[in-house]
Amino acid sequence: MSNLLASLVSSANTLEAYGRVLEATQNNVSNASTPGYAKQRIDLYALPFDPQGGATGGVRAGTLQSARNEYAEQAVRHQSTGLGYQQQLADSLTVLQTNFDITGNQGIPQALNTLLQSFSAWGATPDDPSARQTVLQRADALAQAFNQTANSVSSASRDTERQVGETVGQINQLVGQLQGYNQLALQGNKNDAGLSARVHSALEQLSSLADIQAVFIDDGSVSVTIGGQTPLLIGGQQYAISASLYEPADPPATNPLGPGQMRLQGWDGSDIANAGGQLGALVKLRNEVMPSLIGDRFQAGDLNLMAKQFADRVNQLLTGGDTNAGQPGVPIFQYNPDDPTSIASAIKVDTSVTPDQLAAISVGPPTVSNGVPLALSALAVPTQDADRINGFSFSQFYGQVAGAVGGLLNDSKNNADVQQSLLTQAKDLRQQYQGVSLDEEATTLMQFQRAYQANAKYLSVLDQLTQTAIDILKT
Amino acid sequence: MPVATVVEQLAAARLELDRAGDLLTSPSPGALDRCSSVLEAAGRRLTEWQPRLAEQAGDPEALAEAWRLRRSFRRTERLLQTAGDFHCNWIGLRGAMTGGYTSSGDPAPVLHGHRISLQG
Numbered sequence: 127m128s129n130l131l132a133s134l135v136s137s138a139n140t141l142e143a144y145g146r147v148l149e150a151t152q153n154n155v156s157n158a159s160t161p162g163y164a165k166q167r168i169d170l171y172a173l174p175f176d177p178q179g180g181a182t183g184g185v186r187a188g189t190l191q192s193a194r195n196e197y198a199e200q201a202v203r204h205q206s207t208g209l210g211y212q213q214q215l216a217d218s219l220t221v222l223q224t225n226f227d228i229t230g231n232q233g234i235p236q237a238l239n240t241l242l243q244s245f246s247a248w249g250a251t252p253d254d255p256s257a258r259q260t261v262l263q264r265a266d267a268l269a270q271a272f273n274q275t276a277n278s279v280s281s282a283s284r285d286t287e288r289q290v291g292e293t294v295g296q297i298n299q300l301v302g303q304l305q306g307y308n309q310l311a312l313q314g315n316k317n318d319a320g321l322s323a324r325v326h327s328a329l330e331q332l333s334s335l336a337d338i339q340a341v342f343i344d345d346g347s348v349s350v351t352i353g354g355q356t357p358l359l360i361g362g363q364q365y366a367i368s369a370s371l372y373e374p375a376d377p378p379a380t381n382p383l384g385p386g387q388m389r390l391q392g393w394d395g396s397d398i399a400n401a402g403g404q405l406g407a408l409v410k411l412r413n414e415v416m417p418s419l420i421g422d423r424f425q426a427g428d429l430n431l432m433a434k435q436f437a438d439r440v441n442q443l444l445t446g447g448d449t450n451a452g453q454p455g456v457p458i459f460q461y462n463p464d465d466p467t468s469i470a471s472a473i474k475v476d477t478s479v480t481p482d483q484l485a486a487i488s489v490g491p492p493t494v495s496n497g498v499p500l501a502l503s504a505l506a507v508p509t510q511d512a513d514r515i516n517g518f519s520f521s522q523f524y525g526q527v528a529g530a531v532g533g534l535l536n537d538s539k540n541n542a543d544v545q546q547s548l549l550t551q552a553k554d555l556r557q558q559y560q561g562v563s564l565d566e567e568a569t570t571l572m573q574f575q576r577a578y579q580a581n582a583k584y585l586s587v588l589d590q591l592t593q594t595a596i597d598i599l600k601t
Numbered sequence: 602m603p604v605a606t607v608v609e610q611l612a613a614a615r616l617e618l619d620r621a622g623d624l625l626t627s628p629s630p631g632a633l634d635r636c637s638s639v640l641e642a643a644g645r646r647l648t649e650w651q652p653r654l655a656e657q658a659g660d661p662e663a664l665a666e667a668w669r670l671r672r673s674f675r676r677t678e679r680l681l682q683t684a685g686d687f688h689c690n691w692i693g694l695r696g697a698m699t700g701g702y703t704s705s706g707d708p709a710p711v712l713h714g715h716r717i718s719l720q721g
Contacts (some may be wrong), residue, residue, distance in 0.1 A: 548679065591644060592671045
């Protein structure tokens with residue numbers, strides 16, 4: 127009778143153990159779509175079976191274990207950071223590129239071409255007042271095209287500053303959530319699968335915004351740093367970061383009136399150099415890409431450089447000639463020479479200049495009645511260094527500036543595509559590594575090593591073949 | 602040889618590289634084996650057509666397709682490199698977790714013993 131009771135108790139315990147396994151499986155199914163959730167499992171252990179010694183055997187349920195692999199989680203976050211960076215660059219550069227037409231049908235290239243054409247037309251009829259009037263109108267149109275493009279880039283720069291501020295706000299908010307989760311973990315909930323899911327979901331969101339590192343502590347809390355060394359969260363303490371505009375004192379500014387730079391700082395005022403993710407891309411755009419176009423305290427910017435050199439050369443040629451009335455010519459373009467970063471945005475044509483003040487006669491010797499307009503129209507296809515900018519015609523120079531923006535956009539789009547694939551791959555690997563036994567994994571890893579070696583050999587050959595194809599077709 | 606044929610061959614090689622890249626986004630051992638076959642096919646195709654590329658030297662359409670092929674190669678290369686690094690680092694981590702570090706500071710190798718892996 128005692129054996130029968132023991133068997134019944136054993137069976138009941140076994141059913142309870144299976145019930146717990148079933149509950150864990152049911153919970154996994156229910157949370158299949160929960161962001162950040164990792165499968166849980168309960169291992170079963172055989173109990174000793176020795177009827178003579180009174181051991182009735184059966185099975186015992188082990189403790190609930192998470193199948194989460196933090197190494198795979200970290201790989202997903204790393205790729206998420208890369209995608210955030212490239213995607214933000216692509217999005218922002220798409221907007222910026224709309225200001226840089228390369229077809230020649232609008233904006234600066236169109237205005238430049240029509241002005242150069244008006245110089246040619248004036249050269250054909252140097253005494254025609256309407257030709258001079260057209261020159262003034264088209265010079266004004268070019269000045270406005272410079273103003274519009276530079277102001278649009280300035281506007282994009284300010285918009286980027288705003289986005290930096292918003293992104294920093296989002297980061298602080300997400301870290302605030304993680305701080306709350308840490309407090310829950312420290313209160314004894316460190317094995318809560320739901321809490322773990324929320325923590326990992328927040329970390330994944332955070333990783334697309336910035337390059338963060340997360341370290342899980344034995345007490346169940348997570349410590350988070352940004353850019354490799356600046357703390358965001360340690361235990362129950364959050365360390366907020368901030369963004370601000372600043373004017374670095376060292377090195378001395380070459381353009382003191384130019385805009386300052388965007389700076390990211392940790393809680394203690396230390397600089398965050400490589401924020402990565404969306405934030406890193408926004409800072410790069412604000413501190414590097416846009417200043418290369420509209421300038422800052424350390425550079426004039428290509429648009430300002432072009433506007434200045436073109437205006438200076440046109441003014442120089444006009445003032446070097448004489449009008450039909452024998453008066454010296456007057457300059458038409460005006461800008462503030464004290465602020466090299468505002469030339470493109472504020473350049474204008476002097477409205478007091480009248481058509482008869484435009485000098486057509488080059489004094490020589492020999493005196494040429496249409497010498498000045500001919501010299502001006504030569505700016506289209508320059509033959510002397512004074513008509514060039516950095517060794518190029520003004521149209522070519524603009525093409526290079528626009529091409530650089532387009533090239534950056536193209537690169538970032540391609541990189542974003544690759545990063546998207548890498549993130550998909552990392553998520554797949556995370557899925558593969560959840561809940562795999564070490565024994566099973568060892569076999570898989572050996573297969574992987576062999577397969578990688580084979581693929582690497584083929585890729586090495588393809589590297590040469592694809593490059594050779596380009597080299598042959600280029601020649 | 603018409604330009605279209607060269608472009609078609611380059612595009613076909615690119616599609617093979619794209620397919621290899623897609624396989625690598627889910628890098629199971631089986632997918633990697635299939636990837637090897639696809640890469641081999643792409644390599645064979647390019648080797649076969651390479652002598653005829655010179656006939657289309659300077660053709661912008663063919664060059665544009667060659668650049669697309671190169672970009673596709675770069676994507677595939679990056680995916681293989683990243684997946685390889687992932688597993689390589691994981692093997693190192695497993696070694697350090699189970700066997701600690703060697704006297705030179707490297708993770709201890711994971712000893713798998715002698716295994717026979719059978720698959721249906």
